[in-house]
Amino acid sequence: VKAKAADKPGVTRAKQWIKIGTNLDLLDTPGILWPKFEDQTVGLKLAFTGAINDDIYDREKVTALLLGIMRRDYPERLAERFKLTGDVPEDGLEILELIGRKRGCLVKGGVVDLEKAQNIVLNEFRAGKLGLVTLDEVPAEDGEKSSE
Template sequence: MAINWFPGHMAKTRREIKESLKLVDAVIEIRDARIVKSSANPDVDEICEGKPRIILLNKSDLSEKKVTNSWIEELTKDNIKVLEVNCITGEGIKNIRGALNELLKEKHDRLKNKGLVKIVDRVMVVGIPNVGKSSFINKMAKNNIAKTGDKPGVTKSKQWIKTNQNMELMDTPGILWPKFEDELVGLNLAFTGAIKDEIMDIETLALKLIELLQREYPENLKERYKLKELSDEAIKNMDEIGKKRGAMISGGEIDYNRVATMLLDEFRGGKIGKISLEKP
């Protein structure tokens, strides 16, 4: 199932972010905890050029705890802290300030030695589209997004957002992902709703999701849809789910579109259980 979706303004976005890096102390990158690898733009490492970074694994309430912990261990480095959060409820958000203090300790000590009491850090927020960036910024700004005034060298399109954590956030356009050379990356983004369903064949997408779940999370699939046994063929499992949920059309045929929509909605809402589609 080929997924080709490559917006053309990625180069401009990359250039803008690179130019803005000199204005910030650190970077907060947001990823989806269920697809930690697929929701990371591979260009971020290069663009951020060793800037202190916090990686937030958002939607961690929907992922498997032990897998998320493995990712935290895998990604943590000297200048990178990794935290699990839920940008909707705000869970884990309070840990950001402490992580930032650790990353910027040298800078803070230097400023304190000069007699500065209140230190405000400037932080750039990056992430692919639809990964929870807006929810995070709204939560940090207590749903009161306001410009803090244009700073020198900052174009009017960039927005500085005040928070009550002695932090100013620079919002950026979603860093768009490059072409999907790995089909699985495209599928993972589509499963989690990062690519709009309108441009997808959702029946095929749901079938691919069933294939993955019957292999990796068979008990979740059986329990959610009251299936006694699973077939090796995803289409047969899809048929059974349709029958159990009464998703039928006249003549006893399965309404595949209805099954697909329901299955994707329930997966994205966590109703099939805590699922991690990628492991370190």
């Protein structure tokens, strides 16, 4: 028995039982997210990872926010992956434009194709090409809040 699987939301649409062995069955169910998040950062983190359908939010804004977080928390990985040299802009949208230029995402007149650049950033982040990162604040070992 085969079950369809993918790294995007909405593939499993109904419950299905899958027989794994003589004494073991697996219940595959669709993941369900609540319609509204009390904390906006929860929704952003889910969008960064691809757990929310890319068509339902402002991808440019979300990608710019992700780049801002990467610049703050993992600047060396951002610079290494996208071959950024010198001072990296603080604004996520400016970083996105810089990455678009570096990766040749240009259209007529030398303007950056932001949609193509967004696809590159999100796909590479989700594929782990920027390394292992955490989007959550990790408390210091002594139980105190880390100083980030």
